[in-house]
Amino acid sequence: MMHRLVHPVAAPFPMLLIGCVGLLLGWTVIGLAGLVRPRSVVLAGRLLFPLGALLGLALAVLAGASLLGGGIERLILPIGLPNLPMHLRLDPLSSIFLLLLGASSFGISLFAGGYFRVGEGTAPGLLCLQYHLFLAAMGLVLIADDAYSFLVAWEVMALASYFLVTTQHRIAEIRRAGFIYLLMAHVGAICLLLCFGVLQGGGWHFTFHAMRSAHLSLGWATVAFALALLGFGAKAGLVPLHVWLPEAHPAAPSPVSALMSGVMLKTAVYGMLRVGLDLLGRPVWWWGLAPLILGLFTIVYGVLFAAVQTDMKRLLAYSSVENIGMVFTGIGLTIVFAGSGLKVIAALALLATLYHCLNHAFMKSLLFLGTGSVLHATGERNLGRLGGLIHRMPWVAWLTLIGTLAIAGLPPLNGFVSEWLLLQSFLFTGHLPHAFVNLLIPMAMALVVLGAALAGYVMVKFYGVIFLGQPREAALARAHDCGWLERIGLTWLALGCVALGLFPLQVIRALGAVTHQLVGAVVPQSSSHWWLLAPVPDRSVSYEPLVFLTATLAVVLMTVLAVRLTYRQRERRGPAWDCGAGNLTARMQDTAEGFGQPIRHLFRPFFQIERELPEPTDRAPRYRVVVRERIWRLVYEPISGAVEGLANTAARLQQGRISVYLLYSFLTLLVLLAVALLR
């Protein structure tokens, strides 16, 4: 079958792009409409959010059309700087991320329509504005084609999400989270500003088009790449720049956490791809080592911290860190391959990266929304006070299970596909002409699989402690399932996970345009079997989730039938076995801390652990363990200490005595006069 690739030729009329801009404007208008009656839940929740969701769907459709068309559309709007009007561009890379934004925001917005209610800090109407501005800004980031528009959109995105994070600003912890978040976002944006400044390469044009054609020396190009890695890494949550992430995600309302984790982090990935593979032209292979190594470290770091968390949203946040690690590992591999001239394999690695982005958008949004429903139903984020919710909230529980299995990387769901692709691209590194990398790769691969396996551990902990077992608190008996809008949203995302898992081939075909754009190659497809996913033709490797699932389902059904038909036995309900000890209580179940224990034990150097152990004679023994990140002490505290020290030094300048101030003026005058005289 021919893959439908059109070579990048500017379309005469940017119809799809105008459509996208219109939809982004539509989001803005919807947001502003929320201000008409800011306190009305009905207006925001029942009308505006679902409307926004529909726009999201429309955006996904447009983006999908653009992706299949494979063309490039450009548009210049007469706003922005006087010398630099707003350049917009819709190409396959933008399209795939717009698709991601539109499709996942459809589910999230629907959910949000049912989620937000009065009395939770910010008024619904204002939330509606912030939320839709956030969406529109993310969209604009993806289609911006000059540095100024990009940065404006980038920071509006940060700002809107900051306000969303601090919805419940009365809680000091949340304020702190918001502050760290915005600070990191700003520092990241500063890096990006520098990066674009380097990228323009002296031509002094800040359109991306000019940057593509700028000729940078290797040194400057490397600087630009490093700055991009810093700037986008800070947004994506690459260790050690991830510190805002586990603070901000739990602080935000769940639909916002879902958007931030599922979509916003991907805009950083988009930026990294845009700069690393598009604006910088053909990358140098050893650039890839930085994202590769950082990504690997991030995987392990994120998943380990996820494993020891006791707050369900923090756990998911660290899991996002891990997944971002996966994505950056993929980016690193792509660059290593592309820089070494191995285009097809680079395309494979890029495919894995993009696929993982798509997957993560769906599954992490699903999980965050699931925790949102749990939070609403129980008011509890602490894993130690949850449990047994599968009985009370079957919709949430079963839909979340899909997300859990998907993110644990189990076939036939979507998480597995991208991990599979990533591992496949690792296995190709034998081709690389660099001995050092060839040695690095086995270790890298080991870390990736270790991370993937640990993710399974984390997810069992997450799901098991929240939904399974017996409720750990009496109050959980009053928990209720989520409303219909929320159900639709969750179902949409779960369906996305399943579809991405079952039809990888179709997705990969659609992604062909992107890989062609970025690395100049597409992963060839088997032409005989539409259901066969074979990444490279000269290797007989394949994966067919549909067949695979069918086989498994068939076997399971046959087993069920066989058992039912052959052994028609009664069954009885009874209390769980108590080992004869009597009075088992729900609190005797293993806890989240317990689940963290082996990890804490095994990977002690990663953690900074504070433990409070009970004495043997305690009447009310209490066990408490707090796990902190060493990163704070190793990186951030020295920085803030240094600034503090400098500030104190600067403060010595100002002692309050006017004589001293006059002396400053005097000396300044004398020194400058001398300078002027001697010049």
Next chain:
Amino acid sequence: MTHLPLYQQLLDSCAALLLLLSFAMLSQRRVVALVNLYAVQGAVLAATTLLLAWRTGQDHLYVSAALTLALKVMLLPWLLHRLIRRLQVHRDTEPLLNVSGTMLVGLVIVVFAFSLAQPITRLASTATRSAIGIALAVVLLAFLMMITRRKAVSQVMGFLSMENGVLFGAMSASYGMPMIVELGMALDVLVAVLVLGVFFFQIRERFDSLDLHHLESLKEHQ
């Protein structure tokens, strides 16, 4: 030096006198004496202006001289004396740097000012151009005085003396400034002194003294 015409010698000696007065103000600790020295400085300035007016025949210099005389020799000293009497400040406390030290620094400053004035002197076409260095020195010495004083009143004297220096500079380098500017300057100085008067009373009312160490609470260094 001996070939110089009389008026030139007179001007030079006026300039020297000004410098001397500056040093005197720098070392003087009694506030009343400071005001008197200031008045003398004004008088010398007025004399110089008059001399220049007579020599160059520029009418506006007569006006300027009259203005200086009225303002700096009569009005301001009178106002200041009144203030000092009402506020009962007579002596400054020990300056921050002792007198000999201050003088030494002043000497260095004079040398610096003279070397600085070289290019200006070369440029100026006036008869008094050699005095520019002195004007600069007067300004800088007044600056030094402000730095080393602890009483609000003496600081103000430094400020006024500095203004004199600038005016002398203008005289010696270019026979004064355009009239409109000079009028504006005079108005400003007058208003400044009035405002300062208000200030002194406010400060005294609040702190019972005009010592500047009361005014050191707004600062960054704790």
Next chain:
Amino acid sequence: MNAIDWITQVLEVVVAVAAAPAFLGWLNQCRAWLQNRRAPSLWLPYRNLHKLFHKEALIAESASPLFRIAPYVVFGTMVVAAGIIPSMSTRLPLVGSADAIALVGLFAAARMFMTLAAMDVGTAFGTLGARREMMVGFLAEPALLMVIFVASQISSSTALPVITDHLASGHLGLSPGLAFSAVAFILVLLAENARIPVDNPATHLELTMIHEAMLLEYSARHLALMEWAAQLKLFNYVCIGFALFLPWGVARAHIGPIGLAVAIPALAMKLAVAGAALALIETVSAKMRVMRIPEFLATAFLFAVLGLLVHVLLKA
């Protein structure tokens, strides 16, 4: 794909499902002999299963549907896994749908369902077992993958039949990389199948058990399915070992009755030897403390990584 391939496929699955209990029986027999005990019958596992299927099922009040689905899913995945592993032939229609990575994923899925089911009832033992099982899993799975990767690097494919084909083609001695990974594989096999020294299948002592703790709430047909699935898993692992390290005898390119005629006895032979070897290992080693298990598995993992490194080094 012709009919014979399909027949082989079905045959392989059926043989695996049928022979798995027997293999466990054989292993237990060997162990008993080595320990100077009277050996139980080879068919004891079958009788056990039969007995369990006929009992009345007792389900905890706090159990959710997940608890009841899990045994079927676990059993089903193990059966599918048996269909993927080329134990008799390398020309299986189903193997195209899943390679070795998917196989590991399949095992992971089974483990996930098992642990979730164990947590479902909400007793201390269930969750304890689940946690320990996952602890084993997160180290064993990567180790297994790394083992597979060594082989797949040699044969440039992650599809098991291709690997087996390549390794069995004979122009290759046992490479050093493969030797390392063989050691790793045996360690993983012991851990994954709850054998001594990692777990003791014969005891229900709470403090040390892993696998049994998870099954504590199961009874009757559900327990039977779980047990059977465990036996299948052991069988599958052994077969993976054959595919990677002892590929000889598997019916390859010239599939037909002759190939199969060789392959089936060869498999039986290999199984007999493997059972005896496992029994020997279990007899000579002692059960280790739970917290030592990660070290044990980390060793396995490191061996596997070393194997890969050695392979890359020697190749380069």
Next chain:
Amino acid sequence: MALLLLLILPLMGAALLGITGAHRRAPEVNAAFSLGTLLAACGLAVRVIRHGDLLLGREQFFIDPFNVFLVTLTAFVGLTTALFSRPYMRIELDHGRLTPGKLRLYHSMYQLFMFTMLLALTTNNMGLMWVAMEGATLSTVLLVTLYRTPASLEAGWKYFILCGVGIAQALFGTVLLYVAAEKVLGSQGVTALLWTHLDAVKSQLEPTVLALAFVFLLVGYGTKVGLVPLHNWLPDAHAEGPTPISAVLSGLLLNVALYTVVRSKVLVEGSVHSQLPSRLLMGFGLVSVVVAALLLWRQRDIKRLFAYSSIEHMGIATFAFGMGGPIANFAALLHMTVHSLTKSSIFFTAGHAAQNAGTQAMDRIRGLITLSPTVGWGLMLGSLAILGVPPFGVFTSEFLILTTAMRTQPWATPILLAALAVAFAAIFSKVQPMVFGETTGRPLPHAPALLPVFTHLAIVLLLGLYIPHYLADWYRAAAHLIGG
């Protein structure tokens, strides 16, 4: 005519309010005069845009795009501040911090201050400019001490002495300029201080003298701009005076002072033919940005905090003027505009916030957004805007400045950016708890006039997204005048 109105109106206002300033309706009169001034300024701006530069009043007044834009800005902020001060000063009166007599002084001096600023901007005579600048100090110094608290007296004293000394240096610089100019323009000294004439002959002026003159002018006017290390009066005066005065000091006086520095620079640069003026400006700018950013870290008083932020932003603008070139000058002008608008609106909200809490100590101002959402949002958005977060216009100018710096002064860019990051952390960590959280304050007796705040912020927002053509042309023309 428009010019006459522009200058006469505030002067008349000062006189009238000097008599009736304590009247109940005095705030409205104040605003009305400001409105008149603004209209006159607009008229002037329209004329300049249509017909080009104007020389008026025997060449004593010169209007070109550079200063007419500042004139308009000054008149505009003058009006909005007058509007703001209407309820603000009433509340102060209610709280007993002011007496009617002081209010009279305030209103009268406010108009006088506007007059001096407009005079400094429109005059063609460097000497007159100096007079006006000194007048600006004199007219505000008593306003800084309006509350007569010890701290305000101290602040006023420092303001007076430091700026007075500074301005004396500027006078010496002006004298030197005159000396040099007289040589070229002839001894009929009437024209020798006129900027237009100086500009015409600047390349013939003696370089060394001009360099010395520039040093004096820079130190002199730079003191008023608040360049480190000459800045020490600034935080004190901003923090201790009444808020409307802080707003106009920060939003207007600093601009005008910078304007005078830039005018001087244009002359000197034309003569010196060296990098000296540029380097000095850049050096001062950079030092100001860095030191101010660091000192922001230690602030406890809300108005003091934003005073340091003003130093920082003046540093940025100075740095940009130092770099020169069409883009940097354009950006610097834009920066002056947006800083002026944003900072005054921040002071408006900060003033009300302090009234809400009854103190200027930041750790006692909490939960503004709950108590008075408009004040809270105004402060939050204003702070974000001043911190250079898009889509506000401050980002636009900073973007242009930083990108230019990357090209011409790559060494300075990391320093600037680091300082901006530090400033961000410092200001935002202090603003956020004030805006968010549980409230401790009490509501205000008079509804705050927040129209000025949001008008300013809306303009700043607009400038961040879209700079209208005529405005851009205007800036370009001004930038060209400065030497683009």
